[in-house]
Amino acid sequence: MAEYNRVSECVGLITLRNPPVNALSAAVRQGIVDTVQRALSDPNVKSVVICGQNGIFCGGADIKEFRSNMTGPPLIPMIHAIESANKPVVAAIEGSALGGGLELALGCHYRIAHSKARLGLPEVSLGLLPAAGGSQRLPRLIGVPAALNLITTGRHVTAAEALQLGIVDQVTDHNTVAAAVKFALSVAGRSLDPRRISTHPCPQQPDLDALFEEVMQKVRQSARGAIAPIACVQAVRAAATLPYAQGMERERELMATLFTSGQARALQYCFFAERAVGRWRMPSGARWDTSKPRPVHKAAVIGLGTMGRGITVALAQTGLSVIAVETQEKQLMEAKQAISGMLERGAKGRGVAPALDGVIYSQNIQAVADVDLVIEAVFEDIALKTKVFQQLSAVCKPGTLLCTNTSALDVDQLASETPNPELVVGMHFFAPAHVMKLLEVVYGPRSSPQAVATAMQLGKKMGKASVAVGNCRGFVGNRMLKPYIEEAFFLLEEGATPELVDQALEEFGFPMGVFRMSDLSGLDVGWRVRKGDGLVEPGTASGRSARIRQGRRYSPLGDLLCEEGRFGQKTGRGWYQYDKPGSRVARFDPWLHSFLGAYRAQHGLVARRIDHQEVLERCLYALINEGFHILDDGIAAGPEDIDVIYVSGYGWPRHRGGPMFYANMVGLAKVLERLEHYQQLHPEVPHLQPSSLLRRLVASGSPPIHKWGEAIKKLHSQL
Numbered sequence: 225m226a227e228y229n230r231v232s233e234c235v236g237l238i239t240l241r242n243p244p245v246n247a248l249s250a251a252v253r254q255g256i257v258d259t260v261q262r263a264l265s266d267p268n269v270k271s272v273v274i275c276g277q278n279g280i281f282c283g284g285a286d287i288k289e290f291r292s293n294m295t296g297p298p299l300i301p302m303i304h305a306i307e308s309a310n311k312p313v314v315a316a317i318e319g320s321a322l323g324g325g326l327e328l329a330l331g332c333h334y335r336i337a338h339s340k341a342r343l344g345l346p347e348v349s350l351g352l353l354p355a356a357g358g359s360q361r362l363p364r365l366i367g368v369p370a371a372l373n374l375i376t377t378g379r380h381v382t383a384a385e386a387l388q389l390g391i392v393d394q395v396t397d398h399n400t401v402a403a404a405v406k407f408a409l410s411v412a413g414r415s416l417d418p419r420r421i422s423t424h425p426c427p428q429q430p431d432l433d434a435l436f437e438e439v440m441q442k443v444r445q446s447a448r449g450a451i452a453p454i455a456c457v458q459a460v461r462a463a464a465t466l467p468y469a470q471g472m473e474r475e476r477e478l479m480a481t482l483f484t485s486g487q488a489r490a491l492q493y494c495f496f497a498e499r500a501v502g503r504w505r506m507p508s509g510a511r512w513d514t515s516k517p518r519p520v521h522k523a524a525v526i527g528l529g530t531m532g533r534g535i536t537v538a539l540a541q542t543g544l545s546v547i548a549v550e551t552q553e554k555q556l557m558e559a560k561q562a563i564s565g566m567l568e569r570g571a572k573g574r575g576v577a578p579a580l581d582g583v584i585y586s587q588n589i590q591a592v593a594d595v596d597l598v599i600e601a602v603f604e605d606i607a608l609k610t611k612v613f614q615q616l617s618a619v620c621k622p623g624t625l626l627c628t629n630t631s632a633l634d635v636d637q638l639a640s641e642t643p644n645p646e647l648v649v650g651m652h653f654f655a656p657a658h659v660m661k662l663l664e665v666v667y668g669p670r671s672s673p674q675a676v677a678t679a680m681q682l683g684k685k686m687g688k689a690s691v692a693v694g695n696c697r698g699f700v701g702n703r704m705l706k707p708y709i710e711e712a713f714f715l716l717e718e719g720a721t722p723e724l725v726d727q728a729l730e731e732f733g734f735p736m737g738v739f740r741m742s743d744l745s746g747l748d749v750g751w752r753v754r755k756g757d758g759l760v761e762p763g764t765a766s767g768r769s770a771r772i773r774q775g776r777r778y779s780p781l782g783d784l785l786c787e788e789g790r791f792g793q794k795t796g797r798g799w800y801q802y803d804k805p806g807s808r809v810a811r812f813d814p815w816l817h818s819f820l821g822a823y824r825a826q827h828g829l830v831a832r833r834i835d836h837q838e839v840l841e842r843c844l845y846a847l848i849n850e851g852f853h854i855l856d857d858g859i860a861a862g863p864e865d866i867d868v869i870y871v872s873g874y875g876w877p878r879h880r881g882g883p884m885f886y887a888n889m890v891g892l893a894k895v896l897e898r899l900e901h902y903q904q905l906h907p908e909v910p911h912l913q914p915s916s917l918l919r920r921l922v923a924s925g926s927p928p929i930h931k932w933g934e935a936i937k938k939l940h941s942q943l
């Protein structure tokens with residue numbers, strides 16, 4: 225709702241009240257309509273100020289309302305009434321003015337912002353466009369290029385940038401409402417015509433067509449199939465080329481298409497899923513709201529290779545003191561240089577001083593005695609990690625949390641080697657750790673809720689999408705990746721090419737297909753794991769039996785490439801060829817294609833035509849099927865956890881919501897039917913055998929995704 229007060233005798237002060245972000249719910253919109261009318265009809269009121277309670281102006285439309293029949297006064301006429309008012313209306317912007325919140329402010333005649341405020345039109349990230357006049361007013365106010373940038377990216381700008389762009393009229397370091405009231409008094413009685421943004425044309429822009437063509441091309445490339453960014457460009461084009469009323473009509477038409485689209489549903493699901501994963505819970509019943517994190521002021525990182533360096537940077541950038549330990553002198557010197565460089569570049573980008581003094585380097589593990597939390601990132605070797613954990617248990621002060629960045633080892637086994645297993649959790653970062661958004665916080669049966677709470681809170685502080693998951697081989701992300709990659713290998717055996725598979729996945733929306741990704745991360749990584757699992761054999765055997773290992777279908781293709789020294793980009797050869805080692809542009813490699821031909825001949829395989837649909841169904845449904853196993857095992861608490869992991873760490877296209885959301889959109893019965901179909905064709909592939917949870921969900925009527933949690937609980941209780 226909105227509260228009304230008269231201040232300084234002649235200023236009507238309207239305060240939006242809808243915690244936590246003063247979203248424009250039906251009640252708030254009604255409140256604004258009523259209070260604006262009251263202020264305008266009061267002869268004692270000379271001007272009006274609109275602000276939000278609790279230090280936040282407005283987080284935009286109430287996204288939860290989008291899923292219901294929207295009632296209450298619509299935004300567009302409400303904002304129009306404010307702009308048409310015959311008394312000046314000033315927006316006092318603290319905290320955030322986003323989406324509909326900024327559109328409301330753009331309807332006001334003046335905008336005063338606190339220096340710490342953030343403003344933006346992030347609708348595109350929800351699959352929408354600023355359809356309460358934002359796409360028409362912002363270009364008129366700040367010009368077409370700047371408006372295109374803000375609206376197509378959805379980025380939030382600081383108050384300083386907003387002032388520079390002309391979005392706000394004044395920035396204050398003091399009480400924003402007081403400054404706005406003072407300002408409102410000073411402009412009372414002035415002509416408002418120049419302040420009504422909708423009545424002006426966009427500032428002149430030379431070569432408009434060329435500009436829109438260029439932006440459209442750029443947006444199409446980066447959107448990877450998302451429709452909202454394209455509609456945003458079209459809406460701004462309408463602002464630049466049509467009178468306001470016609471532009472608004474175009475805005476409405478474009479929004480009508482977006483509003484009901486599957487992409488908007490997927491993106492809005494992602495928004496809430498990212499917040500839901502913070503409300504973690506463990507099978508033991510421990511939960512986010514009953515587990516208090518320990519304070520972490522000082523942390524340590526052990527092992528300064530690829531991962532340890534990024535983790536050190538991520539910790540130092542949150543303002544923590546970090547002790548960085550590396551036993552090899554040469555590695556330590558290189559790491560120091562690399563970490564300082566990363567901190568300097570990061571600080572430059574954010575316009576702050578680099579936290580170089582926050583990191584202390586040492587070759588001696590004794591240096592970590594007084595830290596609150598340690599993250600171990602030494603080689604992936606259980607004996608070495610066990611030794612390091614035992615040393616840490618002896619050196620660290622009581623209560624220090626011991627975290628491992630292992631990607632595949634058993635967190636619980638490591639914990640059991642320490643005197644205090646309750647203090648051990650996995651913190652599985654992704655490379656490069658200071659850039660990648662995802663963090664899997666892995667708990668074992670003995671990890672204490674406090675340890676999980678502490679790791680989750682630290683992850684949040686580092687700006688990571690932190691997801692608490694149970695302990696199993698590969699945790700959630702890598703466990704699901706395995707069947708996805710294996711299916712891609714099988715498709716090559718059956719007649720596909722790396723180019724075809726990658727194209728199908730990239731058209732689906734992945735930034736890179738599975739083979740380009742494998743070349744980037746290094747084929748030797750998986751090879752080492754398969755060797756450890758006893759799957760790799762000399763490459764001379766042929767026929768079907770050579771491709772059945774440990775009782776299931778196996779493709780040695782990746783191993784054979786590694787035996788040729790083809791590790792991907794780093795060696796200049798992999799599934800593709802590169803101009804030189806380390807180069808990034810993947811090119812068709814005739815060698816690879818004749819190798820595939822010879823391999824098929826050796827194994828009596830006859831290449832057949834494989835289309836994009838089969839690639840998608842086999843790779844994605846195998847991955848999704850593993851997701852159902854993970855839910856059934858209780859490794860992930862809900863589908864949101866899996867989806868956040870895939871969207872923030874594995875390049876799953878956000879506008880498709882994550883693998884489990886995608887399965888829900890496709891229809892569980894369809895996913896089941898296709899898995900059954902492929903399983904019949906490939907009975908020796910266990911990951912195509914539909915999960916019993918998927919079967920049971922289909923049998924129980926395929927409940928929508930927000931009801932899976934309830935359905936799984938019910939199904940488990942029936943077992």
Ligand SMILES: CCCCCCCC(=O)CC(=O)SCCNC(=O)CCNC(=O)[C@H](O)C(C)(C)COP(=O)(O)OP(=O)(O)OC[C@H]1O[C@@H](n2cnc3c(N)ncnc32)[C@H](O)[C@@H]1OP(=O)(O)O
Binds near residue numbers: 283479
């Ligand atoms: C044909 C129909 C025509 C319709 C025309 C409509 C046109 C429009 O007008 C379109 C829109 O505005 S769409 C909304 C645009 N606004 C946004 O995207 C801002 C979303 N919020 C944020 O960025 C951060 O919450 C923010 C920066 C604001 C605050 O961040 P924090 O980190 O402090 O807090 P969070 O943890 O993110 O959020 C706290 C709780 O608030 C919930 N929430 C946030 N924004 C919301 C919003 N706009 N609507 C509903 N709920 C919202 C958020 O979910 C969280 O609650 P829990 O999920 O329960 O934790």
Ligand SMILES: NC(=O)C1=CN([C@@H]2O[C@H](COP(=O)(O)OP(=O)(O)OC[C@H]3O[C@@H](n4cnc5c(N)ncnc54)[C@H](O)[C@@H]3O)[C@@H](O)[C@H]2O)C=CC1
Binds near residue numbers: 653
């Ligand atoms: N590289 C990647 O993409 C990812 C790796 N991981 C995991 O992170 C861990 C580290 O991996 P990378 O950084 O790639 O390895 P790396 O080989 O680049 O670095 C390991 C570092 O640990 C140092 N080290 C070895 N023993 C030590 C000891 N006792 N004390 C201090 N330092 C010691 C080594 O000298 C080396 O500098 C592994 O468990 C790996 O599975 C997790 C996610 C992704």
